[in-house]
Amino acid sequence: MVNASFERENHAAYVTIEREEKLNAVDSETKQAIIEKLDEYREDDDVRAVVLQSAGDRAFSAGGDVQEIPDVDYSLSYFTETWEALFSKMRDLGMPTIAKVDGITLGGGFDLMLHTDFVVAADDARIGQPEVDLGIVNHFSPPMLLQQVGVRKTLELMMTGETISGSEAAEIGLVTRSVPADRLDDEVDELVETLVNKSPRVLKKLKEGIYASTNMSPDAAKVHLETVSLEAARNDPDYREGVDAHLEDRDPEWYVD
Incomplete structure (x- = not known):
């Protein structure tokens, strides 16, 4: 079952992860569906920006579906290969991507946020990379974090697994901007309108x-x-x-x- 919906409006495509009961964790089938949709958007001249968002306000995404791990005999490459495929599609999409971040943003959700071009976060969002607590040496986040927030903050975020707020994330350059939660939708809409009207x-x-x-x-x-x-x-x-x-x-x- 694909736990996401896909819509288009005014030259923008909206990918909405819909799995509120699991804090919008992204399972493998949903990940593959998003990859396939991005392929469609890349070839569609009517789509000029892609927004990644999630249902509800509890979580942008708690990451990958941990319950799938035993099913693949704890193979980490099973997950990293599909995440890498998704992130590569986002980078090579040829148009801006925007993450609308509210609530919990952890693990794979954190990596997904990192690989978008613009991140608009609610100031009370909780953002972090706790994969160290799962015994995982995360390899997606550190290279990008080093460029965005420097060595000290990268070490802190990756090695403690602690979360920071959306407002602190904006202060250190981890997200593009942070706004009060009740302004999040309007802020994203304004950014989308700006981008789709550029060449x-x-x-x-x-x-x-x-x-x-x-x-x-x-x-x-x-x-x-x-x-x-x-x-x-x-x-x-x-x-x-x-x-x-x-x-x-x-x-x-x-x-x-």
Whole structure:
């Protein structure tokens, strides 16, 4: 049974994990369904952003379904391979992804949050990576945490397994922004509206370029992004349309191939 629903509205796709009784833990069948939907969205020019959210307000996701572990004879690779497939799809999607985080966000839910481009969290959300208490050496979180929050905070989060609030997560750069819980829906809606009205082609190239730059030296990253920028200005219509729209005091009309 797939414990998720999939909807589209105003150029955005919404993936909603629906398993409130299990704190929106993600089972393998649901994970695979999300992967397949992301493949569809990637080929759909009408979809310009993807929002990952969950039913209810108790949890964004408590992670993977721990009850599946004995069923696969405690194979960790069974779970890590499917999580990696999902995270790779998100990175290569070619459009922004947004996590709407409220309540409990732990384990695989924490990793899912980390692999989205934007994270909007309720200030009272509880966010942490307690896999150390399951005897798991987590390998998804540390590389990204090191880039986002530094060595000290990475060690603290990974080795203690303790949670922090959404507001503290925003303070240390772990999430994009934090708002009161009653403002969460509006904040996400406003961000989605902003993103879907940008050039899909420009956002795709920015996303790819920025992530590629994380593995480069500052000088190499500058050269790489400059090459992308100049090539786009020569070959794509967005630069001319953006400038003309500005000069003519109108909204740009972005062309999608």
